[in-house]
Amino acid sequence: MDEITLEALTHRIERLERRNRTLVGGCVILAGLIFLLGATAGNVAEEIRTKELLLLDKNGQVRAWLDSTGLFLGGKGGKLSAGLAVTPEGLPGLIFYDKGGLPRTRLGLQANGMQGLVLTDGNGKGRATLAMETDGSPYLRLDDKEGRPRGGFAVRNDGSPRLILADYRVELHLSVDGSPRLVLGDQDGKPRVEVTVLASGSAALGFADNQAKSRVLLGMLADGTPTLALHERGGKIIWKAP
Numbered sequence: 001m002d003e004i005t006l007e008a009l010t011h012r013i014e015r016l017e018r019r020n021r022t023l024v025g026g027c028v029i030l031a032g033l034i035f036l037l038g039a040t041a042g043n044v045a046e047e048i049r050t051k052e053l054l055l056l057d058k059n060g061q062v063r064a065w066l067d068s069t070g071l072f073l074g075g076k077g078g079k080l081s082a083g084l085a086v087t088p089e090g091l092p093g094l095i096f097y098d099k100g101g102l103p104r105t106r107l108g109l110q111a112n113g114m115q116g117l118v119l120t121d122g123n124g125k126g127r128a129t130l131a132m133e134t135d136g137s138p139y140l141r142l143d144d145k146e147g148r149p150r151g152g153f154a155v156r157n158d159g160s161p162r163l164i165l166a167d168y169r170v171e172l173h174l175s176v177d178g179s180p181r182l183v184l185g186d187q188d189g190k191p192r193v194e195v196t197v198l199a200s201g202s203a204a205l206g207f208a209d210n211q212a213k214s215r216v217l218l219g220m221l222a223d224g225t226p227t228l229a230l231h232e233r234g235g236k237i238i239w240k241a242p
Contacts, residue, residue, distance in 0.1 A: 062074060062078065079097065087108075091108060095107075100122075102120075102122065103124065105118070114133060117131070123145070125147050128141070135157060137154060139152060149167050151165050170183070171191075180197055190211075192210075200222050202221050204218065204220075205217075214231055
């Protein structure tokens with residue numbers, strides 16, 4: 001899953017954090033709100049209109065602010081702790097920050113309807129993603145420190161699971177009928193070797209060229225009969241036995 005369109009949301013919250021350091025007029029806004037609410041008992045305002053609402057602690061430090069894009073909570077020292085906001089595209093997102101102000105957990109939606117949870121390391125790199133595809137298929141992806149996919153697990157809507165390792169260099173599938181399939185890929189992720197055992201009892205070992213075209217197929221039928229077929233680049237069989 002991409003850095004789920006929360007990238008814009010992250011930038012938005014970071015801009016708010018920088019502005020927070022210079023918000024010396026917060027007390028004036030707060031005083032104005034107190035006036036609107038009414039300082040005497042029984043005088044309650046039915047409506048409050050403001051572009052931004054700031055909440056301060058007893059030391060005058062801004063700890064929470066609300067504007068037209070979201071709600072943001074700050075920790076001690078003015079560092080952001082959490083943000084619940086809406087991206088310019090109108091997508092909701094939730095971000096949690098560590099004590100250093102770095103985003104570590106992101107939850108949100110993409111424009112295509114995909115939803116996901118992303119966990120990042122101390123350098124801001126997404127390392128673990130739990131997501132739901134637009135068709136409802138869930139998957140888990142684990143990345144290395146460079147952001148490259150190194151492991152993943154997915155379940156299709158038909159119930160068949162799939163395990164993926166090292167950026168599609170190794171894939172293990174299990175079909176609905178329980179037939180296992182192992183696929184080994186090259187450095188570009190193209191499938192080159194495939195091992196399959198069918199529910200009927202037949203087994204096959206296939207080799208593909210650098211264009212992922214099947215060229216050699218060695219099989220064993222359920223009755224024990226071995227088979228071998230050689231294919232040209234276009235897929236046509238040029239030799240087989242028996």
